[in-house]
Amino acid sequence: MATQDKREDILRAAEKAPLLSPSAQRLLQITSAREHELMEIVAVVKCDAHLTVRVLKIVNSAAFGLLYPISSIDRAVSYLGERMVVGIALNDCAAHLFDKQLDGYESERGSLWRHDLQAAIASREVAQRARVEINPDLAFTAGLLHDLGKALISDYLRGTCAGLLAEIEQNQVADYLEGERHLIGIDHTEAGSALARNWKLAEVLQMAIAHHHNPGAAPPEHRPLVYAVHLGDIIAMMGGCGTGADTLRYPLDQGYGAFFDLGGEDLAAIMLDVQEEFAKIDTSLAETKEN
Ligand SMILES: [Fe+2]
Ligand SMILES: [Fe+2]
Numbered sequence: 446m447a448t449q450d451k452r453e454d455i456l457r458a459a460e461k462a463p464l465l466s467p468s469a470q471r472l473l474q475i476t477s478a479r480e481h482e483l484m485e486i487v488a489v490v491k492c493d494a495h496l497t498v499r500v501l502k503i504v505n506s507a508a509f510g511l512l513y514p515i516s517s518i519d520r521a522v523s524y525l526g527e528r529m530v531v532g533i534a535l536n537d538c539a540a541h542l543f544d545k546q547l548d549g550y551e552s553e554r555g556s557l558w559r560h561d562l563q564a565a566i567a568s569r570e571v572a573q574r575a576r577v578e579i580n581p582d583l584a585f586t587a588g589l590l591h592d593l594g595k596a597l598i599s600d601y602l603r604g605t606c607a608g609l610l611a612e613i614e615q616n617q618v619a620d621y622l623e624g625e626r627h628l629i630g631i632d633h634t635e636a637g638s639a640l641a642r643n644w645k646l647a648e649v650l651q652m653a654i655a656h657h658h659n660p661g662a663a664p665p666e667h668r669p670l671v672y673a674v675h676l677g678d679i680i681a682m683m684g685g686c687g688t689g690a691d692t693l694r695y696p697l698d699q700g701y702g703a704f705f706d707l708g709g710e711d712l713a714a715i716m717l718d719v720q721e722e723f724a725k726i727d728t729s730l731a732e733t734k735e736n
Contacts (some may be wrong), residue, residue, distance in 0.1 A: 451601050451632030457596055459639035466538035468493040470644070472531050476582060477647030486530055487522045499533055499733060500525065508729035528569065528585040529726065532562070535589060536730055542596040549602025550595065552689025557595060559727070563686045566722045570715045575704050577669050578581040581735025584673045587653035590646070591674050594637025594654065595688060601629045606690035613694055621694040622658050634658060661700045669704045676701055684716050686723075 446454075464470070468489050475485045490496050497518055504521040505514045515521050522530055536558070566586030572584035574693040602609075602625065609624040618624045625632040638655040643722045646654075649667045651687065656663040663671040675698055682693045701707070 448628070448630040453574065455597055455601065455631050455636050456639050457627070459594075459636055460643050462597070462640055462643060463541070466493075466534065468496050469531075469534035469538045472534050473529075473586065473644075473646060473650070476527050476531055476586060477649060479580075483523055483527065484519075486521050486527050490522060490530060493520050496534060496537070499537065500530060500735040503529075503533060503729045506729040506732050508732065509726045514612075526582070528565075529580040531586050532565070532589060532726065533730070534720030538683070539593070542593050545596040545599065547595055547599040547688055549599035549605065549735050550691055551606045552687075556686075556688050557591060557592060559588050560681055560686050560688045561592055562727060563681035563719055563723050564591060564674070564677045565686060566648040566677075566719045566726075567715055568674045569707065570718055571676045571680070571707070572670065572673040574711060574715075575669060575673065576706065576708065577704050579669045579673050579704075583649065584670055585679070587670060587674045588677045590641070590650060591654055591657045591678060592633060592637065592676055592688060593631035593640055594635065597640060598625065598629060598631065598633055610690060610694070613677040620658075620696055621691040658695050658698075659697050670727075672698070672704050674700045674705070676705070678713065680715055684711075694735075732733075 452484050471489050472486060475481050475489070488502055500518065501516070504525055504542035505511060515524060515733055543561065545553060545557065546554040547557055569581045569585040572579040572581040575723045605628055609621065609628065612618045612624055613620065618627055622632045622634065634657060636657050637650050641651040641654050649670055652663045652667040653671050656671050657674045657678055660668060660671040660675040681687070689691065
């Protein structure tokens with residue numbers, strides 16, 4: 446198949462991808478708005494029986510180790526926080542993408558979800574340490590979504606890893622992103638933003654997906670959050686949680702210094718927190734799935 450045909454195929458797949466559940470869509474709308482109340486999130490959860498059950502099971506799962514069970518949705522949502530509720534809704538309705546085995550990156554099933562979740566936690570931690578105001582929960586959501594484009598393009602990249610890595614070594618392409626474009630006419634950031642448009646995600650989320658490897662190109666109003674995701678992504682990869690062959694094959698944009706003072710000690714602390722939080726969230730989600 447010609448490169449241009451692959452690109453068009455992928456863009457068509459992004460347009461035809463199943464929509465998010467109405468609850469996930471609504472939760473993303475609410476949490477992307479500058480001003481919102483936790484009660485709005487509670488109201489969405491209460492209207493969705495499946496999400497209600499899942500949220501209650503998760504908050505009462507062994508991973509959270511509560512002394513007394515929580516039976517009210519209001520308390521469960523306020524205990525878990527809005528980012529976790531968004532994470533649960535996305536984990537449910539976009540499982541076909543998060544759980545896809547990325548053969549084109551030679552990684553095992555589940556690695557996209559694990560990487561996205563670690564990047565989400567790290568993006569939030571980075572956002573909390575920014576010199577400018579960045580909504581940490583929104584940084585988490587953006588981190589969760591940032592690499593979904595890989596699920597759309599992976600099959601078209603089958604068998605290309607070794608060649609692409611050799612091209613990077615020999616400086617024939619600058620990084621993995623350019624390698625993807627070179628091979629199939631599109632990279633995972635562009636495929637991911639086509640999906641985000643189809644899902645009508647807020648502009649800030651679309652920008653985070655589109656520019657997570659080149660945050661300096663994001664519109665100025667969204668740049669701090671996009672930098673948080675850029676760093677969160679790299680921290681997840683540095684912690685050993687990437688998506689396969691492309692791990693750490695992207696440049697670090699030094700422009701982050703305009704928004705963050707992050708020294709070696711901060712990075713070490715973030716990486717520790719990420720491991721701890723990841724274990725808790727991932728275990729609670731896995732424990733409560735489909736039962
Ligand atoms: Fe990426
Ligand atoms: Fe990533």
